[in-house]
Amino acid sequence: MVPGQSHRLSPGAPHFLYFCVKCLLSSLLMETTKETELCFPEFLNTSCRKPKHTYSEAVLIYIVMPVTSVVTVILNLLVIVSISHFKQLHTATNFLILSLAFSDFIVGVLMCFHIFITDGCWALGDIVCVAFSVFDFTGTSASVGTMVLISIDRYVAICEPLHYSSKITVTKVTVCICLCWVFSFLYNCLLIHDNLDQLDRYISCFGECIIVVDHIAGVADIIITFFAPVTVIIVLYMRVFMVAVSQARAMRSHITSVTHSRTMFAKKSELKAARTLGVVIVVFLTCLCPYFISSLVGESSLFTVSSVPLQNWLLSFNSCLNPIIYAFCSPWYRKSVKLIFTFKILEPDSCEANVF
Numbered sequence: 001m002v003p004g005q006s007h008r009l010s011p012g013a014p015h016f017l018y019f020c021v022k023c024l025l026s027s028l029l030m031e032t033t034k035e036t037e038l039c040f041p042e043f044l045n046t047s048c049r050k051p052k053h054t055y056s057e058a059v060l061i062y063i064v065m066p067v068t069s070v071v072t073v074i075l076n077l078l079v080i081v082s083i084s085h086f087k088q089l090h091t092a093t094n095f096l097i098l099s100l101a102f103s104d105f106i107v108g109v110l111m112c113f114h115i116f117i118t119d120g121c122w123a124l125g126d127i128v129c130v131a132f133s134v135f136d137f138t139g140t141s142a143s144v145g146t147m148v149l150i151s152i153d154r155y156v157a158i159c160e161p162l163h164y165s166s167k168i169t170v171t172k173v174t175v176c177i178c179l180c181w182v183f184s185f186l187y188n189c190l191l192i193h194d195n196l197d198q199l200d201r202y203i204s205c206f207g208e209c210i211i212v213v214d215h216i217a218g219v220a221d222i223i224i225t226f227f228a229p230v231t232v233i234i235v236l237y238m239r240v241f242m243v244a245v246s247q248a249r250a251m252r253s254h255i256t257s258v259t260h261s262r263t264m265f266a267k268k269s270e271l272k273a274a275r276t277l278g279v280v281i282v283v284f285l286t287c288l289c290p291y292f293i294s295s296l297v298g299e300s301s302l303f304t305v306s307s308v309p310l311q312n313w314l315l316s317f318n319s320c321l322n323p324i325i326y327a328f329c330s331p332w333y334r335k336s337v338k339l340i341f342t343f344k345i346l347e348p349d350s351c352e353a354n355v356f
Helices: 013-035 055-085 092-116 125-159 161-167 170-191 193-197 215-253 258-266 268-296 310-329 331-341
Strands: 210-212 302-304
Touching: 055 092, 055 310, 055 331, 092 125, 092 170, 092 310, 125 161, 125 170, 125 193, 125 210, 125 215, 125 268, 170 193, 170 215, 193 210, 215 268, 268 310
Parallel strands: none
Antiparallel strands: 210 302
16 A cells, blocks of 8 residues: 555445455344244244254164164053963053053153154144153052062062962962052052143243152152162062072082972972062163152253153163063073964964963
């Protein structure tokens, strides 16, 4: 620039600066739009915003959850059909397994609902949201209740074998299972009664599914559905384990009489069932603890369907593990599944088949 000469922009300079500013503003606007993308653009003022998911969260929600759901439904359906169809499996213990498989089946079906969530947005309405939550909570509560019943069944079978046939009958077990499910349903309806009274009480925007549980009710729920049942299960299975170990030592030492040895041998099936169901319970508690611990520390004061934290998936994944444990530990399950897949189950009197 020549001294004394005023500085002036060339005619093309304003257009260039305008173009740069426009590009910058457009870029910022695009980023803002991405961050505030609506679940339902047609409801501009009432729609929820799509949550941002990391790569791992997206894989969990859109790949792992659907696959786990399908596998869970299929495997537990095989357990349900096997025990329901073959009369040889109509025992008190197997009816408890049937109840557990049914609750796992419900969990698997409800996992399918996450397939219908578009980018974390709930599109099935308030009624389905509340119904989904009630059945989901009921399935979990019924699973815990069934685990307690299984522990009681194994305790009586191992620790009081002479009284097992009189104390544990199919009729009594059936009544206990029905009461467990009815109580679980009524209990969870009471737990979220505020949400049932007004379906959209806590819904702040269209595309949201949130169930709010009062803090005091939440603490009581953790005690009722976690700490109390877990304590009962651990105490009973500790006793079962101690008796099973003492019986095994007695059999190895050959200090029992012939008659007593036959009694011990007759209970080998009971001991094997106790081991199998013990594995189921240990796996169940392992998957259950992270969920309730997170609830205890206050991370889950809200139940949000659009959000699938790892501990929620772990709780659901347990429903897929139970039938896999049966497949490895129970010969009757493998044989009955073989009869189902070979369509021999459709033959006349197939319910009388020997699956042991």
